Amino acid sequence: MRRAIAHLPANHGKSPIIDTVTLAHDERRLRRKLLVGAAGTEVMVDFPSTVTLDHNGALELDNGELIGVTAAQEPLYEIRAKDTGHLLRLAWHIGNRHTPAQLEQGRILIKRDHVLKTMLEGLGATVSNITEPFFAEHGAYHSHSHGDGTHALLNRK
Known part of the structure; x- marks a missing residue:
């Protein structure tokens, strides 16, 4: 080995x-x-x-x-909002549940969870099933050797 x-x-x-x-x-x-x-x-x-x-x-x-x-390709929810302020509120609710999330301009990705989907739709979000690689944000106490983290956005393709 x-x-x-x-x-x-x-x-x-x-x-x-x-x-x-x-x-x-x-x-x-x-x-x-x-x-x-x-x-x-x-x-x-x-x-x-x-x-x-x-x-x-x-x-x-x-x-x-x-x-x-x-x-790996993973089954995810793509969450879209009415506007930027709404997307920020949705992000707060997701974070309040300690759910790993990939934050992008215009959308949030989370692993599929029907309870969260129901909550987010109740808050006015559009939630769609997608399958793609997942790059969730790491917590504040996460240590990574690449500095500011921008490499993750630039090197996904």
């Missing part, structure tokens, strides 16, 4: 990538875990502290090879 010794940020430019792991939002935040790539490569991740793996990033193995990281 191979061992990951480092994680590389999105669009790191290194090669070759010998296999790829596709991970959901909550699976990309890890410290110790056995991962299995699409081609069957087993990789043990055992970092000193918890890391968040970037979409289009990679795990560097102890032999110098790379395993690419891809964000």
